[in-house]
Amino acid sequence: MSQFIEMFGNPLSSKQKNELKRLGQCCIINPRRPNIALCDTDKVSFIPMPAVSEDGYLVDMADEEYGKVKKGFTYFENNDVLFAKITPCMENGKGAIAYGLTNGIGVGSTEFHVLRPINGISSPYWLLTLTRMPIFRERAAKNMSGTGGQKRVSASYLNHFMVGLPAIEEQRRFEAIYRQADKSKFGDFKSQFIEMFGTVENNTHNFPIMTIGEFANCFAGATPSTSHPEYWENGRIRWMSSGEVHKGHVEDTDSRITELGYKSASTRMVPIHSIVIAIAGQGKTRGTVAITEVDLCTNQSLCAIVPDERVNYSYLYHNLQGRYLELRGLSGDVNGRGGLNLKIIQKIPVILPPIEKQQQFASIAQQADKSKSVIQKALVYLNDIQSDELRKIA
Numbered sequence: 001m002s003q004f005i006e007m008f009g010n011p012l013s014s015k016q017k018n019e020l021k022r023l024g025q026c027c028i029i030n031p032r033r034p035n036i037a038l039c040d041t042d043k044v045s046f047i048p049m050p051a052v053s054e055d056g057y058l059v060d061m062a063d064e065e066y067g068k069v070k071k072g073f074t075y076f077e078n079n080d081v082l083f084a085k086i087t088p089c090m091e092n093g094k095g096a097i098a099y100g101l102t103n104g105i106g107v108g109s110t111e112f113h114v115l116r117p118i119n120g121i122s123s124p125y126w127l128l129t130l131t132r133m134p135i136f137r138e139r140a141a142k143n144m145s146g147t148g149g150q151k152r153v154s155a156s157y158l159n160h161f162m163v164g165l166p167a168i169e170e171q172r173r174f175e176a177i178y179r180q181a182d183k184s185k186f187g188d189f190k191s192q193f194i195e196m197f198g199t200v201e202n203n204t205h206n207f208p209i210m211t212i213g214e215f216a217n218c219f220a221g222a223t224p225s226t227s228h229p230e231y232w233e234n235g236r237i238r239w240m241s242s243g244e245v246h247k248g249h250v251e252d253t254d255s256r257i258t259e260l261g262y263k264s265a266s267t268r269m270v271p272i273h274s275i276v277i278a279i280a281g282q283g284k285t286r287g288t289v290a291i292t293e294v295d296l297c298t299n300q301s302l303c304a305i306v307p308d309e310r311v312n313y314s315y316l317y318h319n320l321q322g323r324y325l326e327l328r329g330l331s332g333d334v335n336g337r338g339g340l341n342l343k344i345i346q347k348i349p350v351i352l353p354p355i356e357k358q359q360q361f362a363s364i365a366q367q368a369d370k371s372k373s374v375i376q377k378a379l380v381y382l383n384d385i386q387s388d389e390l391r392k393i394a
Contacts, residue, residue, distance in 0.1 A: 017100065018164030025125055026165055028116040029158050033075040042069025045101040051325060052082060052286045054093040054246075056132055059284075060325040063102050073107040074114060081115040081127045082108070083158075087151040091141055093132055097124045113155060121170040125178045130163060137271035193322055196361060200349045207353045213346030216307040216316075219268055220279065220342060221298030224261035231261030239267070239294035242285055245278045245302065251293045267297040268304070273313040275305040275320065277327070279340035286340065287327035289320045303345050310355060314362035319350055 038044070046064040053059045076082065076098050084094035089111065093249040098106050115131070117124045130136060139161075144151040166174075212218065221240075224231040229369070235256035244254060270276065274292045278285045280301040291313060298304060307316055320327065330348070331340045352358075 017263070018166050020162050020308070021165045022159060022162055023115075023161040024159035026163065027081075027118055028172060029155050030114050031080075031116045036066075036070075036105065038066045039106070040065060040070075041347045042066045043102045044069065045098075045106040045290060046073075047082070047098070047106055049089060049094065049109040049111060050328065052084065052094050052096045052106075052112075053284070056093070056096055056128055058096045058098070058323075061101075061106070062325055064107070066105075069107045072110070073255050074112045076106045076108070076112075076114045077101065077105065077116075078104050079124045079129065080106075081117070081124050081132050083113040083115060083153075084109075084111060085113045085153045086111040087141075087144060090144075090153055091137055092159075093137065095128060095131055097128050111152075113158060115158070120168055122165070123168070123175045125175040126166065126171040129174075129178075130234055136161075193309065193318055193361065194228060196346075196357070197351055197353050199347045199349055203351060205353065207351050209349050209351050211346060212348045212350060215311050215350075215352070216305045218303055218305055218342055218346050220300050220303050221267040221270075222265035223267070223299045224257050224265045228261070228264070231258055232256075234258065237262050237312065240270075240276065240281065240292075240296050240302060242278045242301035245276060245285060245288045245290045247290055249291050249293050250276070250296065253296055262297065267299070269295055269297050270304040271295055271306060275307070275313060275317055276302045277320065277340070277345065279303045279342075279345070286331070287324050289317060291317050301344060303340070305345070306349060311350075312355060312362050314365050315358035316350065318361070318365060327380035331373060 042065070043063040044066050045061045046069055047058065047061050047214050051058060051060045051062075078099050078101050080098045080099060082096050084090050084092075116129050117127060140153045140157065143157050144153055197207060200209055203209065224239075226232070233257070235258040237257050237259065238253040239257045240250060240253045242254065244250060259303050261317045272292055272295050275289055276292060276298060277289045278287065278301060280286055292304075305316070307313055327340070327348075330344050
C-alpha cells in the first residue's frame, strides 16, 4: 500500500481531495457515430455481451463485415470504455476497454453504454476502474429503470453521477501500473500466443495439428443425489460445479462429497493440472475453461481434459481460453443456449508445437500470473481514493 500512497498521495489527507465533477464532464457518454470511410465489405470488430468478462476484460472478439453490423448495434472505437447497462450484467461487473479493434472500429451489444475519455481530462483505465467499483454499481443498481430482467442504467444517470476527478497525471501513473499488470490478462496473451504459435487456420510455423481426443482423455462428471445427506455431509472429496469454472485456477471447491456419494454416481476423479471446460450453463459459462490445481471430481456440466505427456496443461489452457467464442459457437449461437458434448470436444483441433516451446509459453504465463496481485492492489487503492467522496454524495 505504501507504494501506491507514494504514487497517488494519501487519500485521507485533505490536500489530496479531488474536485467533484459530473461524469458527463469527465468523458463523452455514448458519442455519436461519425461518418466512416469504410466499404460494406471492410471488416470491423464485433463484441457481443458474452465477449466481455465480469472482471474488466475482453475475452474474445470476431471480425464482421461492416455492412452487416453497421445498423442495430452499438458503435465504439479504440480506448472507449464499455459499460453493461442491463441487469444482471451491470451488477456482475461486465465492462472493458475496447482495444485492438479491426480498422479501429467496434460494434456490439446495444446493452452497452460507451464512455469515451476526454484527452487531458480522463484515462480509459480510470474510467473503467471507476465504473467497476462496488459502490458505483450499487448506486447505479438503485437508480435503474424498467422491470424484472429488463432493468437498465440510463445515460442520464451516468451523465449526472458526481465523482471525484483525480489529476490526469495521477490517472496516467495508475494507467502505467494497470497496463503493466494487464499483460497477464487475455488480450495480450492471445496476441502473444498467436505470434508464437499461429492458429489452426493460419499455421505459419507448420506445427503439427491434433484433435483433443488424440492427445487427451476426456470425460464428464456426475452429481450424487442431493436427497441422500450421507452423500454430502462431512464429505472430503472435492466436487466442482460448473459455476466454479470462472475461478480460472481451481485450488479448492465449494462442495465436497463422501466416499459413498462418489461411488453412487458416475463422476470420476480429475487429476491435478488437467483442464475442465463447461459444456453447459447459462450466461458466459459454456465454453469457459479452467485448470485444476488439486485432484477433484465434477458435475455433469463439466468435461475434464487430461492431456498426455506431449501437451503442457498451461499451454492447452491458454489455447482454449483464447478460443472462447469459437468454443461456444461449436454448439450453436454464441449468444443463445446450447451445449457442448464429449464428441465435439474430442474433435477440437489444437496446434501442437514441440513440448519445449509449450513449456516456454507456460513459464511466461506463470510469471505473468504473479503480476495479477499488483493490479488488484491498484484497484483496491483507487477504490479507497474514490469511495470517501462517493459516499458523501446522496
